Amino acid sequence: MLRKNTTPGKLIIVEGIDGSGKSTQIGLLYKWLQTQGYSVYFSEWNSSDLVKSTTKRAKKRRYFTPTTFSILLCTDFADRWENQILPLLKAGAIVLADRYAFTAFGRDVARGVDREWVRNLYSFAMQPDIALFFRVPLEVTIQRITSTRSKIKYYEAGMDLNLSESRIDSFKLFQRRILSEYNNMVDEFDFTVIDGTLSVQVQQRLVRKIVKRELEGWKGLAIPEYNLSPFKQNKINHEKEVP
Amino acid sequence: MSKPIFYGAGFPYREIGDLPGKLIVLEGSDGVGRSTQIKLLRHWLEDEGYAVSDTGLRRSEMTQRGLEDARKGHTLSRITMSLFYATDFADRLENQIIPALQAGFIVLSDRYFYSIMARDIIRGADPDWAHKIYGFALKPDLILYLKADVTHLVSRLIHGRGLNYWEAGMDIHPLYNLYDSFVEYQSELILLFNQLSKDYGFITIDAGRPVKQVFPDLQSQIMGLLEDFQSTLDEDE
Numbered sequence: 159m160l161r162k163n164t165t166p167g168k169l170i171i172v173e174g175i176d177g178s179g180k181s182t183q184i185g186l187l188y189k190w191l192q193t194q195g196y197s198v199y200f201s202e203w204n205s206s207d208l209v210k211s212t213t214k215r216a217k218k219r220r221y222f223t224p225t226t227f228s229i230l231l232c233t234d235f236a237d238r239w240e241n242q243i244l245p246l247l248k249a250g251a252i253v254l255a256d257r258y259a260f261t262a263f264g265r266d267v268a269r270g271v272d273r274e275w276v277r278n279l280y281s282f283a284m285q286p287d288i289a290l291f292f293r294v295p296l297e298v299t300i301q302r303i304t305s306t307r308s309k310i311k312y313y314e315a316g317m318d319l320n321l322s323e324s325r326i327d328s329f330k331l332f333q334r335r336i337l338s339e340y341n342n343m344v345d346e347f348d349f350t351v352i353d354g355t356l357s358v359q360v361q362q363r364l365v366r367k368i369v370k371r372e373l374e375g376w377k378g379l380a381i382p383e384y385n386l387s388p389f390k391q392n393k394i395n396h397e398k399e400v401p
Numbered sequence: 402m403s404k405p406i407f408y409g410a411g412f413p414y415r416e417i418g419d420l421p422g423k424l425i426v427l428e429g430s431d432g433v434g435r436s437t438q439i440k441l442l443r444h445w446l447e448d449e450g451y452a453v454s455d456t457g458l459r460r461s462e463m464t465q466r467g468l469e470d471a472r473k474g475h476t477l478s479r480i481t482m483s484l485f486y487a488t489d490f491a492d493r494l495e496n497q498i499i500p501a502l503q504a505g506f507i508v509l510s511d512r513y514f515y516s517i518m519a520r521d522i523i524r525g526a527d528p529d530w531a532h533k534i535y536g537f538a539l540k541p542d543l544i545l546y547l548k549a550d551v552t553h554l555v556s557r558l559i560h561g562r563g564l565n566y567w568e569a570g571m572d573i574h575p576l577y578n579l580y581d582s583f584v585e586y587q588s589e590l591i592l593l594f595n596q597l598s599k600d601y602g603f604i605t606i607d608a609g610r611p612v613k614q615v616f617p618d619l620q621s622q623i624m625g626l627l628e629d630f631q632s633t634l635d636e637d638e
Contacts, residue, residue, distance in 0.1 A: 212466070233481055272536070
């Protein structure tokens, strides 16, 4: 269990295995919320500047064990949580996150770390107001990934687990484990399940309906008048303080 | 050590097996003389014919550069800092400490996760959260806590490497001067260490004395541990 969101902001996240179409959906949601006049910001998994160089090096040199992989990604999340997500929520903004703690609960447990241990690791984070889980059968996502990407990366394929010599077989086995973890989280973390095999437009219509219901009667952070262009990209602006 | 004992779940994805080595931890405040004593201990133990390996915070090949950069910029927020240090610790435990123990080394660890936890808790971390993170940590064979009061630490540091930003907890008291911040921060840490000492079974050594007087006390604690170590080695012959 994650603690409740007690801030005036709204946290909306998407989860799903690789190729489930969640990034497409949250991208469309983001643009829609902007045109609706909301203060909306977007945070991406594994994107902290502070941690990036370490993750990159460790991946390249294959330094990771399941435990260090798990803690380092949580470090990345913590930096974004403390310096972007939480301050924005406190200010009353809508924060959209492409992947959240649940990605770690899926992948890290699939890698073999203890379920309770990784849940404790992320216990500083809050339960999202909406957690959308895009459920797609494994055969479909595998097909989507293998047809659009030339090569699946080492850790992405779970090659560190020695499941198979073949990268594609390893990827399938790894994704199957992750999907099974996700399915177990539906009740635990109150996921709203979206059928990811539906067309993009139908899915987006469902997503907007769910979000609209959540935002009914809610007044978030106002946008200064001069900032009201619907075409402006709201990049998270975080100035690092230098004492 | 033989059978590994963990504080929590350990490393469920990996069979560790027997660890014939010994894990000895030296804990204590900044400037208390841990690294001096570790040098002396290493020299002594190697003279006695033991294979020794030593390790300390921020020495992981994986996180060293990133962590140093982050510390330089003073941009580390509390939870981020806790976890960055935890990554460093986990990497060294899995890739240095455990392999050395498997090979029968005596591992001298300059601090362990207790120091990291203490610094996190002073910065407001939930103690239960911090403790559970280290559920993968091995229980050491011996935890020696070098204890000295703040006056002693100040004198050693001023005449040594000087006071620094993090050791003075300047991130917590940015409006203080370095000296006042150091005194307040280190005093709080000592109080917390007294508590951790009970929780985790530290053996307290009075480190307010000259190096030459502290060393024999450490030696005798370690000799006690190595007696059984020696007898198991003899059985193998």
